[in-house]
Amino acid sequence: MKQKAVFIKTFGCQMNEHDSEKIYRILRDHDYKFTENIDNADLVLLNTCSIREKAEHKVYSSLGRLRRLKDKNPKLIIGVGGCVAQQEGERLLHRVPYLDMVFGTHNIHKLPEFIHDVEQTGKRILETSLYDSVPSLGVCPNPREKEIKSYVTIMQGCDNYCSYCIVPYVRGREISRPSREILEEVRRLSEKGVKEVTLLGQNVNSYGRGIAGDMTFPQLLHSINEIDRIERIRFTTSHPKDLSPELISCFGQLDKLCEHIHLPVQSGSNLVLKAMNRRYTAEEYITKVERIRKACPKIGITSDIIVGFPGETEKDFEDTLKLIGIVKFNSLFSFKYSDRVETKASTLPEKVDDKVKGKRLSILQTYQKLFTLTKNRELEGKEEEILVEGPSKTDPTRLTGRTRSNKVVNFEGSSDLTGRIVPVMIKRAFLNSLEGEINTTYCS
Numbered sequence: 001m002k003q004k005a006v007f008i009k010t011f012g013c014q015m016n017e018h019d020s021e022k023i024y025r026i027l028r029d030h031d032y033k034f035t036e037n038i039d040n041a042d043l044v045l046l047n048t049c050s051i052r053e054k055a056e057h058k059v060y061s062s063l064g065r066l067r068r069l070k071d072k073n074p075k076l077i078i079g080v081g082g083c084v085a086q087q088e089g090e091r092l093l094h095r096v097p098y099l100d101m102v103f104g105t106h107n108i109h110k111l112p113e114f115i116h117d118v119e120q121t122g123k124r125i126l127e128t129s130l131y132d133s134v135p136s137l138g139v140c141p142n143p144r145e146k147e148i149k150s151y152v153t154i155m156q157g158c159d160n161y162c163s164y165c166i167v168p169y170v171r172g173r174e175i176s177r178p179s180r181e182i183l184e185e186v187r188r189l190s191e192k193g194v195k196e197v198t199l200l201g202q203n204v205n206s207y208g209r210g211i212a213g214d215m216t217f218p219q220l221l222h223s224i225n226e227i228d229r230i231e232r233i234r235f236t237t238s239h240p241k242d243l244s245p246e247l248i249s250c251f252g253q254l255d256k257l258c259e260h261i262h263l264p265v266q267s268g269s270n271l272v273l274k275a276m277n278r279r280y281t282a283e284e285y286i287t288k289v290e291r292i293r294k295a296c297p298k299i300g301i302t303s304d305i306i307v308g309f310p311g312e313t314e315k316d317f318e319d320t321l322k323l324i325g326i327v328k329f330n331s332l333f334s335f336k337y338s339d340r341v342e343t344k345a346s347t348l349p350e351k352v353d354d355k356v357k358g359k360r361l362s363i364l365q366t367y368q369k370l371f372t373l374t375k376n377r378e379l380e381g382k383e384e385e386i387l388v389e390g391p392s393k394t395d396p397t398r399l400t401g402r403t404r405s406n407k408v409v410n411f412e413g414s415s416d417l418t419g420r421i422v423p424v425m426i427k428r429a430f431l432n433s434l435e436g437e438i439n440t441t442y443c444s
């Protein structure tokens, strides 16, 4: 029988990217192959994000474009998973009559069953239950061939309820995965040739809360550091309120832990931080950054910022710029505040005008560019350890990889080096990447 082809389009964060990877691995074990050409697909899955209104709109426009495919091939199965599916559920089925499946964030392990049901009965599937113990947390079939980096889920959901955020509603309660399972998965990945693992959770710093007798996050990092053949460990995301001295010490102690931390600050105004329910002040955040830099001077610090939270004044915005000037992040992701259903912030009056949000965003991004470029230029003339990921997407004649501090570096070299850690001299720095030259002894 002809092997069927699945096309998966992923929106949103690394959790979603990893869920798509899990979906791919599950379906591969059910005789599906992956296709990058949507016209060849027997199954099209959209793994969606609802963090901002714009993200949700993208999903609907993608779905609109799928109608043509379904008209051409009525046997095509179309499914929507992820956070929009979780949030919208039945409304999605109503709104998109040619949609076959809507499955929520806790149900990806049931996909083969759903597909089978659609094929056999033609009935439409709706499954958005959230569970206290999520079977899909443990889904980790083997990675693709020649995988160098892999995500590893260590926890799911979030209990923090930042007032602007939809994640707790679409990903459910915070649940940590037993450390035994995580360590087993990392060992298995290492045996398959994976060199770098990124541990995933909405707030990895609170890993282990609620599991009696299990490990804290720093203890988990120590255990993973002991696993042979794993050469690099990363994690994301850290909530500043839970960043403990033990975790900070890990950066000085663990040779495999890469010198990078993504530590979203969201705002530099204490009034806004309070209204956001972030539970730290700008001063506390700055002190934590100083401590991390003291423990690990080479560390790259990146962050997220929201501009135009309800009630944000010019003075609040200036406080954010002030914080950016003090911390000097390596890079920043910044967003216009977007109202999300069910969240507390969406009920707040004093919405900031969209034009004002746009203006603030542009001022902030221009200001940050200065620091990003300066920080990148500090690497010029320095030798950096690069894990070679393969040919560059923009120029396949060159190789690409990342520094331990998570900067993309492009350089010339043989593709045989893929998967190796090589020393590269940084020649030129740009805003989003670095250009390097490999030490010639590694070129052969």
Ligand code: SAH
Pocket: 051, 052, 164, 165, 166, 167, 201, 202, 203, 237, 238, 239, 264, 266, 304, 305, 306, 335, 336, 337, 338, 339, 340
């Ligand atoms: N768990 C992560 C964040 C996940 S969402 C953490 O707490 O760090 C990624 C980023 O999207 C957030 O850090 C925030 O900056 C942004 N974001 C979340 N909700 C938003 C909203 N309603 N409007 C605009 N940006 C938002």
Ligand code: SF4
Pocket: 158, 159, 160, 161, 162, 165, 166, 167, 168, 202, 203, 239
């Ligand atoms: Fe959202 Fe806050 Fe949880 Fe991050 S910590 S996912 S911003 S509620």
Ligand code: F3S
Pocket: 011, 012, 013, 014, 015, 016, 048, 049, 050, 051, 082, 083, 166, 167, 170, 171
């Ligand atoms: Fe991630 Fe978007 Fe969901 S940021 S958790 S895919 S809402």
